[in-house]
Amino acid sequence: MGGYGKKAFHKPPKALARKRYRLVEKKARTKIDNMKSLKLLLLVVFCFSLFSASENTIEKYKCLPCGLDCDKEEFDKAGKCSKCQMELIKSSSITFKSIKPKSICSYIKSHSKTILLDVRTKEEFEGKADPDFGTLKNSINIPLQELENRISEISSYKNQEIIVYCSHSHRSPQASYLLTQNGFKNIINMSGGMSTLENKNCNK
Numbered sequence: 001m002g003g004y005g006k007k008a009f010h011k012p013p014k015a016l017a018r019k020r021y022r023l024v025e026k027k028a029r030t031k032i033d034n035m036k037s038l039k040l041l042l043l044v045v046f047c048f049s050l051f052s053a054s055e056n057t058i059e060k061y062k063c064l065p066c067g068l069d070c071d072k073e074e075f076d077k078a079g080k081c082s083k084c085q086m087e088l089i090k091s092s093s094i095t096f097k098s099i100k101p102k103s104i105c106s107y108i109k110s111h112s113k114t115i116l117l118d119v120r121t122k123e124e125f126e127g128k129a130d131p132d133f134g135t136l137k138n139s140i141n142i143p144l145q146e147l148e149n150r151i152s153e154i155s156s157y158k159n160q161e162i163i164v165y166c167s168h169s170h171r172s173p174q175a176s177y178l179l180t181q182n183g184f185k186n187i188i189n190m191s192g193g194m195s196t197l198e199n200k201n202c203n204k
């Protein structure tokens with residue numbers, strides 16, 4: 001009797017097999033669910049990354065540099081600036097740097113190989129215009145309206161640093177942009193122009 005009673009508490013082999021199968025099946029389903037969740041998470045992260053990348057690569061536009069406050073504004077598409085009526089160009093295409101007039105004399109002194117380009121008229125350059133704002137020593141004069149046709153005259157300076165200036169920094173930013181678009185590597189625009197230059201020690 002005792003032996004028979006002990007055997008009665010053992011589950012049949014088939015019942016044990018079914019239980020083991022259900023445990024294995026449950027683990028497998030849990031693993032599959034976890035993999036699905038991971039794949040979904042990775043898909044969400046991937047889509048978010050693509051969206052963020054597209055947001056960062058959307059091209060912005062600025063007006064063709066004119067020296068006015070609208071130079072700082074950005075637009076979502078090409079067209080014309082509503083304030084200065086200049087063409088809107090890709091922001092990434094504006095690569096020239098700027099220097100303030102108060103720093104110009106000391107900068108020229110410590111950078112003796114820098115080329116100075118005056119893009120004012122011949123009369124302004126020679127001090128015959130009224131008012132006369134003066135001219136920086138050793139400057140080359142090519143008026144803005146002639147620069148595109150005469151750019152070959154300074155092509156040998158493409159890899160040199162060039163400071164571009166005018167009277168009020170309206171023409172010099174346009175000239176600076178034109179130069180960078182024609183392969184000049186190191187262009188600096190003098191913001192404010194000669195009309196704001198207080199230190200006259202570097203004038204001719």
